[in-house]
Amino acid sequence: xxxxxxxxxxxxxxxxxxxxxxxxxxxxxxxxxxxxxxxxxxxxxxxxxxxxxxxxxxxxxxxxxxxxxxxxxxxxxxxxxxxxxxxxxxxxxxxxxxxxxxxxxxxxxxxxxxxxxxxxxxxxxxxxxxxxxxxxxxxxxxxxxxxxxxxxxxxxxxxxxxxxxxxxxxxxxxxxxxxxxxxxxxxxxxxxxxxxxxxxxxxxxxxxxxxxxxxxxxxxxxxxxxxxxxxxxxxxxxxxxxxxxxxxxxxxxxxxxxxxxxxxxxxxxxxxxxxxxxxxxxxxxxxxxxxxxxxxxxxxxxxxxxxxxxxxxxxxxxxxxxxxxxxxxxxxxxxxxxxxxxxxxxxxxxxxxxxxxxxxxxxxxxxxxxxxxxxxxxxxxxxxxxxxxxxxxxxxxxxxxxxxxxxxxxxxxxxxxxxxxxxxxxxxxxxxxxxxxxxxxxxxxxxxxxxxxxxxxxxxxxxxxxxxxxxxxxxxxxxxxxxxxxxxxxxxxxxxxxxxxxxxxxxxxxxxxxxxxxxxxxxxxxxxxxxxxxxxxxxxxxxxxxxxxxxxxxxxxxxxxxx
Numbered sequence: 301x302x303x304x305x306x307x308x309x310x311x312x313x314x315x316x317x318x319x320x321x322x323x324x325x326x327x328x329x330x331x332x333x334x335x336x337x338x339x340x341x342x343x344x345x346x347x348x349x350x351x352x353x354x355x356x357x358x359x360x361x362x363x364x365x366x367x368x369x370x371x372x373x374x375x376x377x378x379x380x381x382x383x384x385x386x387x388x389x390x391x392x393x394x395x396x397x398x399x400x401x402x403x404x405x406x407x408x409x410x411x412x413x414x415x416x417x418x419x420x421x422x423x424x425x426x427x428x429x430x431x432x433x434x435x436x437x438x439x440x441x442x443x444x445x446x447x448x449x450x451x452x453x454x455x456x457x458x459x460x461x462x463x464x465x466x467x468x469x470x471x472x473x474x475x476x477x478x479x480x481x482x483x484x485x486x487x488x489x490x491x492x493x494x495x496x497x498x499x500x501x502x503x504x505x506x507x508x509x510x511x512x513x514x515x516x517x518x519x520x521x522x523x524x525x526x527x528x529x530x531x532x533x534x535x536x537x538x539x540x541x542x543x544x545x546x547x548x549x550x551x552x553x554x555x556x557x558x559x560x561x562x563x564x565x566x567x568x569x570x571x572x573x574x575x576x577x578x579x580x581x582x583x584x585x586x587x588x589x590x591x592x593x594x595x596x597x598x599x600x601x602x603x604x605x606x607x608x609x610x611x612x613x614x615x616x617x618x619x620x621x622x623x624x625x626x627x628x629x630x631x632x633x634x635x636x637x638x639x640x641x642x643x644x645x646x647x648x649x650x651x652x653x654x655x656x657x658x659x660x661x662x663x664x665x666x667x668x669x670x671x672x673x674x675x676x677x678x679x680x681x682x683x684x685x686x687x688x689x690x691x692x693x694x695x696x697x698x699x700x701x702x703x704x705x706x707x708x709x710x711x712x713x714x715x716x717x718x719x720x721x722x723x724x725x726x727x728x729x730x731x732x733x734x735x736x737x738x739x740x741x742x743x744x745x746x747x748x749x750x751x752x753x754x755x756x757x758x759x760x761x762x763x764x765x766x767x768x769x770x771x772x773x774x775x776x777x778x779x780x781x782x783x784x785x786x787x788x789x790x791x792x793x794x795x796x797x798x799x800x801x802x803x804x805x806x807x808x809x810x811x812x813x814x815x816x817x818x819x820x821x822x823x824x825x826x827x828x829x830x831x832x833x834x835x836x837x838x839x840x841x842x843x844x845x846x847x848x849x850x851x852x853x854x855x856x857x858x859x860x861x862x863x
Contacts, residue, residue, distance in 0.1 A: 348396025
């Protein structure tokens with residue numbers, strides 16, 4: 301919460317505790333330890349701006365009805381020096397409090413003085429937190445799940461940063477192991493087919509069948525010709541992988557950069573193999589007696605740590621499994637000093653969560669410090685119909701295709717509108733609409749409208765200026781109060797979004813903010829006959845613009861001044 305909201309809450313809590321103590325001193329309540337109580341914002345502000353259940357939770361302690369306790373407390377409640385000017389008892393004993401005009405004025409002053417830092421807090425206390433997201437297999441192009449995961453992962457990292465954490469973004473590149481062997485075998489078959497014909501070269505049954513494999517093989521053939529046709533298979537596959545894999549990884553980097561996602565590190569799985577960390581990790585599990593051999597493979601006793609079944613660590617052919625590498629990678633993360641590691645995975649990895657947390661405990665780390673955000677499927681919809689193929693290429697739609705069709709602003713905003721654990725439809729028509737139906741356009745228009753107001757008034761010689769407390773106290777219309785109240789909650793919303801790993805909460809927040817601004821604009825003339833009220837309303841416009849801008853810039857979405 302912002303420092304003003306924190307102060308208001310803290311002062312109110314102290315006032316309520318003092319009322320309890322005074323009631324006990326006067327003998328109106330028996331002497332006892334004051335129970336913990338909450339102070340919350342009611343859904344309906346007709347019931348007060350803030351409310352407490354202090355009397356309700358005290359009934360057992362003081363052997364009295366909540367309503368009677370509330371009546372006793374009100375005799376001793378002193379609100380002087382707080383941001384509240386009155387209170388009332390509601391229902392069976394809730395205490396509702398009403399904010400003074402000073403609070404609303406101070407909120408606007410805080411926003412305008414903080415500027416781009418408004419919303420930022422030290423809640424996270426600079427704890428190191430890694431967000432690993434997308435981490436798509438480099439053997440093929442990125443798909444729609446990666447588009448949603450990219451937006452949610454990057455926006456989650458931004459929210460955590462705003463909440464005061466020291467955030468690190470990472471992409472894990474699976475450039476080793478079984479999938480790379482499959483990649484090499486697939487490339488080899490397509491390369492040989494160019495020279496020997498498709499019927500003469502059998503394609504691996506478990507190979508990658510995408511057109512991208514054919515394209516990479518053709519590029520290789522164009523550069524090296526038939527030089528590798530008669531080479532040893534191992535040499536040929538290595539040459540093909542060494543040629544194609546960097547191109548695929550660079551394509552991922554380019555697509556994600558276009559999507560405005562940049563990482564602190566692209567971590568290569570091959571490092572774990574080459575540095576001996578993978579072998580070291582397997583040895584730790586062996587030394588702890590947590591492995592056994594069966595059918596020529598090395599198994600890990602995953603069931604000892606809450607998993608439903610044991611897992612293979614090393615296959616019969618001597619190759620470590622993806623799971624073994626994943627354990628080593630997560631061990632590497634924690635050894636780098638991160639307090640918490642967040643993985644953003646597809647919902648199909650649900651069963652992998654308990655296994656990985658258990659594996660962290662098995663190797664002597666704390667599995668509770670690994671958090672996993674699971675992302676549900678996304679469907680592309682156009683004209684009410686599900687779309688699976690790109691009209692341009694005739695193939696399954698990739699992230700790159702989407703960014704060719706849809707503005708990046710719209711993609712990032714719309715993919716971040718719903719919680720990760722909910723399925724969503726991405727409406728291609730809506731994403732390109734330039735009207736209020738399109739949520740990102742609606743929010744950007746609110747910002748542009750404010751810029752237009754400021755520009756028009758500047759042409760008349762009227763510019764925003766610092767307002768006195770008396771001027772800000774003129775903002776008394778319901779639409780003004782509702783708008784300021786929403787602005788005041790921004791820092792708290794950021795903290796809640798960080799706690800819940802739910803950046804979509806902030807997207808919804810800014811949509812509501814745009815709605816409240818439009819409501820205010822339609823109800824209240826910014827330029828009126830009273831110069832002092834005009835100045836106050838200009839301050840409110842500026843503060844609203846600041847918060848909209850802070851949300852959009854945090855999520856790497858543009859905030860246009862004209863539309």
